[in-house]
Amino acid sequence: MRETLQTAPGQQTWKLTLAYDGTDFRGWQVQPRERTVQGELQSALGRITGESPLPQGSGRTDAGVHALAQVASFALRAPIPAANLQRALNGKLPASIRVLEARTMPDGFHARHSATAKTYEYRIFRGKMCPPFLARYVYAYTWPMDEGRLDEAAGIFVGEHDFHSFAATDPDLSTRHGESGIEGQVQDHSEERSTIRTIFSSAWTRHGTEDCEQLVYRVRGNGFLHHMVRNLVGTMLDVARGYLRPEDIAGILAARSRSAAGPTAPARGLFLHSVEYE
Amino acid sequence: MRETLQTAPGQQTWKLTLAYDGTDFRGWQVQPRERTVQGELQSALGRITGESPLPQGSGRTDAGVHALAQVASFALRAPIPAANLQRALNGKLPASIRVLEARTMPDGFHARHSATAKTYEYRIFRGKMCPPFLARYVYAYTWPMDEGRLDEAAGIFVGEHDFHSFAATDPDLSTRHGESGIEGQVQDHSEERSTIRTIFSSAWTRHGTEDCEQLVYRVRGNGFLHHMVRNLVGTMLDVARGYLRPEDIAGILAARSRSAAGPTAPARGLFLHSVEYE
Numbered sequence: 355m356r357e358t359l360q361t362a363p364g365q366q367t368w369k370l371t372l373a374y375d376g377t378d379f380r381g382w383q384v385q386p387r388e389r390t391v392q393g394e395l396q397s398a399l400g401r402i403t404g405e406s407p408l409p410q411g412s413g414r415t416d417a418g419v420h421a422l423a424q425v426a427s428f429a430l431r432a433p434i435p436a437a438n439l440q441r442a443l444n445g446k447l448p449a450s451i452r453v454l455e456a457r458t459m460p461d462g463f464h465a466r467h468s469a470t471a472k473t474y475e476y477r478i479f480r481g482k483m484c485p486p487f488l489a490r491y492v493y494a495y496t497w498p499m500d501e502g503r504l505d506e507a508a509g510i511f512v513g514e515h516d517f518h519s520f521a522a523t524d525p526d527l528s529t530r531h532g533e534s535g536i537e538g539q540v541q542d543h544s545e546e547r548s549t550i551r552t553i554f555s556s557a558w559t560r561h562g563t564e565d566c567e568q569l570v571y572r573v574r575g576n577g578f579l580h581h582m583v584r585n586l587v588g589t590m591l592d593v594a595r596g597y598l599r600p601e602d603i604a605g606i607l608a609a610r611s612r613s614a615a616g617p618t619a620p621a622r623g624l625f626l627h628s629v630e631y632e
Numbered sequence: 633m634r635e636t637l638q639t640a641p642g643q644q645t646w647k648l649t650l651a652y653d654g655t656d657f658r659g660w661q662v663q664p665r666e667r668t669v670q671g672e673l674q675s676a677l678g679r680i681t682g683e684s685p686l687p688q689g690s691g692r693t694d695a696g697v698h699a700l701a702q703v704a705s706f707a708l709r710a711p712i713p714a715a716n717l718q719r720a721l722n723g724k725l726p727a728s729i730r731v732l733e734a735r736t737m738p739d740g741f742h743a744r745h746s747a748t749a750k751t752y753e754y755r756i757f758r759g760k761m762c763p764p765f766l767a768r769y770v771y772a773y774t775w776p777m778d779e780g781r782l783d784e785a786a787g788i789f790v791g792e793h794d795f796h797s798f799a800a801t802d803p804d805l806s807t808r809h810g811e812s813g814i815e816g817q818v819q820d821h822s823e824e825r826s827t828i829r830t831i832f833s834s835a836w837t838r839h840g841t842e843d844c845e846q847l848v849y850r851v852r853g854n855g856f857l858h859h860m861v862r863n864l865v866g867t868m869l870d871v872a873r874g875y876l877r878p879e880d881i882a883g884i885l886a887a888r889s890r891s892a893a894g895p896t897a898p899a900r901g902l903f904l905h906s907v908e909y910e
Contacts, residue, residue: 373763373764373765374764375764375765375767420764420765444761449762449764449767449768449772450764450767451764452761452762452763452764454761483722483730483732484727484730485651485730486651486652486653486698486727486728486729486730487651487653487698487769489653489727489728490727491765494727
């Protein structure tokens with residue numbers, strides 16, 4: 355049974371699409387005495403409308419993780435034209451958070467529960483020296499590696515798999531707010547939480563010039579576990595570096611143990627690219 | 633009489649070329665209890681060589697101002713291959729400061745006194761909404777303006793002029809460290825400091841896509857007064873906005889008064905582009 359956004363009579367459901375530079379935030383989720391994206395958004399809404407609904411994100415992003423198009427939903431009593439709400443929010447929010455779109459939605463829309471697919475991007479800098487203006491947005495990975503093995507490893511994740519080995523072991527998160535360390539649409543709030551996810555596409559592309567080359571991993575799936583993309587990337591880098599073989603990945607998936615997989619790649623290279631709805 | 637870098641016997645003069653994101657620094661110049669680029673560099677040199685010379689910059693950059701190729705000079709006793717010093721510095725410095733080049737120089741080389749020309753760039757964002765990943769590096773100027781008048785105004789500054797009206801009124805800076813608020817090569821440490829500078833080129837170019845258009849001002853001269861580029865840009869924007877006419881600029885130069893010129897454009901759009909030596 356899924357929770358839906360409780361929209362009281364006279365309230366309107368809203369959907370915001372947001373871009374943010376996650377560097378200076380302690381992640382998406384509101385926390386006491388910490389600067390978070392959700393907290394900044396709630397505070398800006400309060401100053402504009404006098405109401406302070408807690409916007410629900412399509413998923414939490416960790417400290418330092420960026421978003422090109424995060425989606426948030428909430429309900430407001432105040433009648434306000436969408437263009438005005440967008441403009442007012444961009445006036446109150448710091449320049450590191452921008453509202454790309456604001457629109458009203460039918461009752462029952464929920465940024466997380468209504469999502470059908472999400473896409474993440476992970477950016478790796480491969481030049482000799484990472485320009486200071488790029489350092490917040492890439493993982494500067496300067497070690498020699500066999501880039502062809504990245505492609506081979508990425509292909510293995512496509513399909514339905516149990517990604518338990520790639521999920522953060524998060525005892526804290528798993529009890530907080532009735533959610534598991536797992537984020538994504540497949541949350542049923544039962545005791546046993548599934549770590550099975552379907553990956554629709556998973557591939558690397560190359561961008562930029564010889565001096566400023568970037569490797570960009572894009573992965574689209576029906577949901578992602580906490581730290582899953584960063585753990586997939588850390589493991590693929592171990593494959594490209596020669597610490598693991600591509601054929602080891604099947605065994606890592608089967609192990610259902612975080613310690614079987616590679617390290618967690620740094621937050622700064624990760625972007626929530628987009629969220630899809632029906 | 634110009635001061636030169638005092639290189640003691642057995643010392644080697646060094647030249648570093650640096651790029652930095654100025655956002656998180658209180659400018660170039662070392663200050664007690666503040667994070668500055670010069671301070672970070674001195675500290676890194678101390679940790680690597682055991683010597684802590686104060687690197688002399690080609691000029692100070694203010695808090696929030698960036699550099700694509702700032703130049704610094706200092707002397708070291710420790711013999712160390714240039715490539716090793718560069719690598720070691722990049723290992724100790726934060727990712728927001730990069731040493732692009734390290735090389736030894738003949739005695740007497742001084743980053744500021746030996747400079748023959750400097751180029752600055754000022755970047756203005758003209759799209760509807762400034763992406764959060766660009767916000768630290770541009771001035772998002774969304775007002776309607778006549779961009780053609782920017783070009784007209786920029787051309788007027790070429791040549792030798794008294795830029796007194798475009799210099800910060802800096803009583804504090806003018807007594808500190810025997811330097812005036814004026815920076816650039818033309819510093820004679822006499823009582824009367826010249827505010828005459830020669831501008832070799834001054835022009836705007838357009839970059840980017842329709843959604844993400846940038847106007848970039850590039851100015852090259854034999855020296856620049858404190859805040860001069862930001863005050864030139866602020867004044868040109870007033871012209872483009874219609875608050876001033878291009879033909880007012882001659883009168884502003886003649887007035888020799890800061891209050892005659894336009895406002896100081898924000899630091900975040902300014903980049904020290906390059907420094908030239910004979």
